[in-house]
Amino acid sequence: MNQxxxxxxxxxxxxxxxxxxxxxPWAKMxxxxxxxxxxxxxxxIDELRRALEDLPxxxxxxxxxxxxxxxxxxxxxxxxxxxxxEVIGRMDSIKDKLGA
Numbered sequence: 001m002n003q004x005x006x007x008x009x010x011x012x013x014x015x016x017x018x019x020x021x022x023x024x025p026w027a028k029m030x031x032x033x034x035x036x037x038x039x040x041x042x043x044x045i046d047e048l049r050r051a052l053e054d055l056p057x058x059x060x061x062x063x064x065x066x067x068x069x070x071x072x073x074x075x076x077x078x079x080x081x082x083x084x085x086e087v088i089g090r091m092d093s094i095k096d097k098l099g100a
Contacts, residue, residue: 027065034072043075051075 037043051071059070076082082090 023065030065030068047075
């Protein structure tokens with residue numbers, strides 16, 4: 001059986017990363033989006049966990065909120081609600097409106 005990225009049983013995990021406590025505003029928004037998606041029955045927490053566990057190794061090495069955003073986009077695509085291109089398009093539209 002292949003060991004997945006999240007399965008660290010018996011391994012030295014090293015120091016605990018505390019970047020989640022010093023998150024930038026965009027990263028905090030990911031938490032809000034996840035809560036909104038759960039509240040509106042777009043995803044359940046177990047679906048998010050599974051989507052996080054399914055991330056490929058190169059994405060799994062990204063920071064906490066980047067992994068969550070990738071997993072959430074994957075779930076939106078799986079459910080046929082939004083494609084990755086639609087999500088990126090909407091993000092670009094928001095950036096344009098904010099002048100970012």
